[in-house]
Amino acid sequence: MAKYILQRLGYMVVTLYLIATFSFFLMKMLPGSPLRAKEKLSEAQQLIVLEKYGLNDPVPVQYIKYIGDLLQGDLGISFQMKNQAVTDILLNRIPISAQLGLYALLIGTTVGMLLGIAAAIKNNSWVDYSANFVSVIGISIPSFIFAGLLQYYVGVELGLLPIAFWGTWQQAIMPTIALAIFPMAIAARFMRTEMIEVLGSDFIVTARAKGLNETAVLFKHGLRNALIPLVTVMGPMAVSLMTGTLVIEQIFSIPGIGEQFVTSVMTDDFSVIMGTTLFFAFFFVFIILIVDVLYGIIDPRIRLAGGKD
C-alpha cells in the first residue's frame, strides 16, 4: 500500500507539471495583460509596463522562469492587484472556500445518503416518492436561484439570518444550505440506485438467512457495497463544489477562492487565473488519489494496481 501511494504521488507531480505547462501555453494564446488602461497608452508605453512583468521576453524564457518560480511556490504577481503576490492572495481565501465546500459536502452527502437509503428500503412507497421528489427538485433548480430566495425570505422578510458576508457561524448557514442542495440530490439518487441493487443481491439474502439483524444487514453489508459508485462521484463533486462556490460566494459576498476566480476571469488577471487553475488541479488530483485509496478499503476486490490479464 505504501509503495502504491508513493508511486501515485510521483504521478501526481508529473500530472501537475503537465497541467502547469498546458495552462501556461493556453494563457499565452489568449489576449490579456497587466495593462489596465491599455486603450489610453501608446505602444511604446505599453512595452515599458510589460517589461516590468517580464512579458517582453520570448515565450520559452517566460515559461522556464514560470516553472522555476513555481517550484519555489511563487505564482507571480497579480495583474490586477498591483504588486500583490498571487500565492498570498490565494492562501487566505482557500480556507474559507474549503470550509464552505466541506460543510456543504458533508451535509449534502449525509442527508442525500440517508434519503437514498430510506428510498431504497421503502422502495416504491411514499418515502421513495418523496425522496425522489426532493432530489429532482434539488437538481432542477439552479443553486443561485435557491440562494436568492433564501436570502430574500430568510434574511430580509423573516430577518432570521444575516444576509451576506462571512465570519460568524450564522453567516455560514444560508450559503451552506444553498450549496448543499446539489450534492444532496446527486448522493440521494446514486445511493438509492445502488442500495436497491445491492439489497437484491445474494450475499444480502445470505446475511438475512443466517439471522443477522436488519441494521447489520443494511449498514455492514448493504451500505458498504453501495458506497463504491458514490465514492467515484464524490471526487468530481468536490471540485464542482469548489467551483460551484463561485456563484454562491458572489451572492453572499464571501471572500473565497471561487469569488476570486470569477473576478480574475472578469479582469483578465491571468497570473491569478493560472494560480487558481493550479490550485484546483492540485486539489482534484489529490482527491482522485484519496478516492482510489478509499476504493481499496471499501472493496478489497478491486486491485489497486489494476487487474491482471
Place this chain on the structure above:
Amino acid sequence: MRKKNWFLVVLVLMLSLVVAACGGNNTGNEGTNNAEGNTEGNNTEANNAEGNENAAASDSEQVLNITEASQIPTMDSSMATDAVAFQFLGESMEGLYRLDENALPIPGIADGEPEVSEDGLTWTIQLKEDAVWSNGDPVTANDFVFAWRRAVDPDTGSEYGPFMMNDVIANATEINNGEAELEELGVEALSDTELEITLAKPIPYFHSLLTFGTFLPLNESFVTEQGDDYALSTENLLFNGPFTLENWDPTGEDPEQWSLVKNTNYWDAETVQLEEVNVSVVKETSTGVNLYTNGEVDRHPLSAEYVEQYAGTEDFRSLPEPTLFYLKMNQGTEALANQDIRKAIAMSVNKQDLVDVILANGSVVSNGAVPEDFTMHPETEEDFRVINGDLLTADQEAAKEHWQAGLDALGVDSLELGLLGGDTEVATEMDAYIKNQLEGNLEGLTVNVSSVPFEERIARDEASDYDIQSSGWGPDYLDPNTWLEMWTTESPYMTMNYSNEDFDALINEANNELLTEPVERYDNFLEAEKVLMEDAAIAPLYQRARAYLWRPDVQGVVFNPMGADFSYKWAYIE
C-alpha cells in the same frame, strides 16, 4: 402580495425539501435539535435587532456604511488606474488641489492659488506648513518631486504616470523613454514649502489636472524603506488626507472589507464630520438591495431592473456623469467610408427608448461628441452642449433616405456589418437593441453582433478589426480636448480610419497657437465638434448616469466628474 405568490410556491417547494432533508437527518433527536434551532433563531433575531439599533444609533455617530463593486486594486498612487483606487486614494490622501462641489479646484496641500508665469510654462505653488503625514512627518515640496519622478520612471511600470504627465510636465516623455535622467523632470522643490513646476507646453486645464490621483505626494523615506512592500496593506501606507484607510489587506483575513477613519492630523480636520466609513465588497445587486432594505448599508448602486421598484422613492438618487457611449464606425471599410451610410446608422437608433427603458438609470440621450455639464464657455459661462445643441439626433425617416442614397452610391442593395461590443449584461442587451433598431429601420442591412471580453475588444480595436464598435469614454481632465483630440488623424486612439483635415487643423490650433487664448480655443472646440458630427464620424448614443439607493439622511457627499467618484470630506449624516 399577489406578485409574491410566485416566490411562495417556489419557497414552499424549497422548504419542503429542507424539512424533508432535516427530517431524514435527525429523526432520533429531533426534539432537542429543534429546541436548539429555536433558541438559535431567537439569538440571531436578537442580534439583528441589536444590529438595527446600532445602525440607528450610529446615524448620529456619523458612521457611513457603503458597498463597492470590487476590491481596491492598489493604493499606490503611481500605479492606480481605476475608479475604486482613485476613490480611496482621494479620501486618504491630499494632493495640491481638490475638486469642490462645482468641480472647481480648491487648495489642498497648496496654500492658495498657483502663480503662473506669463508664457504659462512655469507654475509656482506655496504649500501649507501644517500638513503632516500620519507618521508625523510634514508634507513637503520634495514629497511631490519624489512622487512625480516615480510615476514617470520606466522602472516603476506606471500606466497613468506617463499617460497623465507625458507632454504635460517638461521632460516627462524623455524620461519615460529612457532618454533623460529622472532629475531632469520639470518639477523642483525650491524649499520645503515651495514647489516649482515646468510644463512642456502651456496646459489650460493643468490646474484641475493637479487634483488627479497620479499627482498625489509620496513620503520619500517611507516609500523607499518599504520598497516592494509599499502599499500592500494598511500597514505599508502613510496618509495625509481627510481619512485614514484602516483594515485594508487584500491578502488578509477579510480582503473585502475595510474602513475609512477620520484623520485627526489632517490640516482641515475640523471640516470633516464623518467619523467612519465602512466599506464592503458586494458584487450582486440583489444582495446589496437586501442589505440596504435591512439597514445594513447606506448606499448601493442599482441595476435597471430595480430602478422600476425604487424610482421616485426618497432613497433613489441618479447621479449623472460625463461618460459618453457611442458607435465607432470603421471608415477603412468600403461601406462605412460612405457618409450617407454612417448618417443612416447614426440616425436610426431610437436613443430615447434606449435610455428610458433599457438603461432606466437617469442616463440621457447624447447628440454630440462632448457631454453636457462638463465644461463652460470661458466668457459666456454657457455649457458646451447648450451652445452647440443637438448635432446628430435620431430621425428614422432621414435615416432611410441617407441609407438609400448610400446604397445607391455603393451600387448594392444589401449590406452585412459586424457590431463589436462588450460582454457585460448591459452591453449585450444594448447591442441586441441596436441590432434590432438598425435592421428594422434600414432595409437590407444585416448586423452580426459579437460580444467579447474587454481585453479582446481593445485588442480588436487597436487592430482596427471591426466594422461598428459599441464603445465609451470617460474624461481624464476638465477640458473639451479630452473628448475631441482622440478623433484626429494622428491620435493613437484613432482606430476607425477617420480623417478630416478641417477637424485636425482646428484641434491642432487649439493645442498650440491658442493655448493661451481660452475663448478662441473654446470656439475651436465647438467648431470641431460640428465638423465631427456633420461627418457622422461617430454615432453618439447616450451620456451615462448611475442609479443608487442612498439613505436620505446622508448629505454633503460630492460627486466628481473625474478622478474619484465621490468626496466624503464634507459629508455628514443628519
Place this chain on the structure above:
Amino acid sequence: MDKEKLNNEKLNKDLFVPAKKDEAKREEIRRPSLSYWQDAWIRLRKNKGAIFGIALLIIVGILSLVGPHLNENDAYQQDLGHSRMPPRVPVLENISWLQLDGTKSDEFQAATVEEAEQKALLRFSIDDLEYVEFELVDDGTGSEPATVVGHFDVYAEQDMDEIYYWFGTDTLGRDIFTRVWTGTQVSLLIAFVAAALDMIIGVAYGGISAYYGGRVDNVMQRFIEILIGIPNLVVVILMIMILEPGVISIIIALTITGWTGMARIVRGQVLKLKNQEFILASRTLGSSNTRILSKHLIPNTLGMIIINTMFTIPAAIFFEAFLSFIGLGLQSPEASLGTLINDGFKSLQTNPHIMIFPAIVISLIMIGFNILADGLRDALDPKMRK
C-alpha cells in the same frame, strides 16, 4: 353398499396410459422468447412514472417545436413600448390565483391609506390611479402603518385589451412565450448532443481502461487526471476564443472535459465486474475481449451509464446557464433556457414572470428525465426480471 362403492371406486388400470417420454420437449420454452430490449420495453411500459416522464418530455419537445409558431410574435422582435408586460392568458386570466391576468401587484405602506395609494403612482410610473385596484390590508388606525396592495392593469393602461402575451414580455419587449420555446430547442440540442458525446467517449474510454487494466489503465487514467485537473472554465474560454461563440463551441467545451466523469464511473463498474464469475465463465468459453466488453460488461453497467447520462443532461443545461452568467454563453439575441433564467434572475424581485416560466420549463425537463431514468434503470437491469 360399502363394498360396491369401493369396487366402483376401484380404478380400472386400462384408464391409464403411460405418457410418451419425449426428451426434446421437456426442455421446451413455452413463453415467447424475448430479447433483452423487448423485455426492457415491457417492463418500462408497466412503470407509470416512466411513462409519465416520457409523456412530459414528448410534450415539452413538441411544444419547443410548435410553441414558437403558436402566436404571431417571433423570438427576436422587440418593442420597447411593450417592455416587461406581465403574463396574460385568455380564459385563465379570470382565475385570480394563477396571476395570468396581466396585472402587476405590489404592497404599499404609509401613514394613511391615501398616502400608501399615492406611492403606487411612483412604483408603476403612471400619472393617475385609473387602472389600479387596491386591496386594503391594514387601514393604519392601529399600531401598524396603513398597508394596501395595488393591482395595476398594465394592458388596460397601455390600451392593449386585445393583446395577450401569454408569458409576458422581457425588458426589450420580446414575447417570453416564444423565446422560452425557442430557448428550449437550443438547450435541448446542446444537452442531447453533449450528453451523447460524453456517453460514447466516456463508455469506450472507461471500459477499455478498466478491462485491459495494467499499463493501459495507468496511462489512460493519468490522461484523464490531467484533463480533469484543468478547470473546464479555462478550456471554455479558449474554445470561445478559437471558435466563434455559439452553440457548437459550447458543446465542444462541455464535451472536452465532460466525458471524464462517465469514463470514471464506467471504469469503476467494470473493475468491479471483471473479476466476477460470469466473466470468467465467458472467457473460459472462449469469448473475445470485444464480446466480453460489449455483451457482458457494458450491459451490466448500463444502469449506471443511463443514470449518469440523465445527470449529464441537466448538468449540461446548467453549465450552459453558468456560462451565460459569466458572459461566455450564447450571444445576444439568441436565447437558451439558461440565458433566459439568468436574465430573469436579475429582476426576480420586481418582475418574477421573466424568470418563472423558463425555470418551470427547465424543471419539467429535469423531472421528466429523472423519472424516466429511474424507470429505464429498473427496466434495463436484468436482475429485476420477475
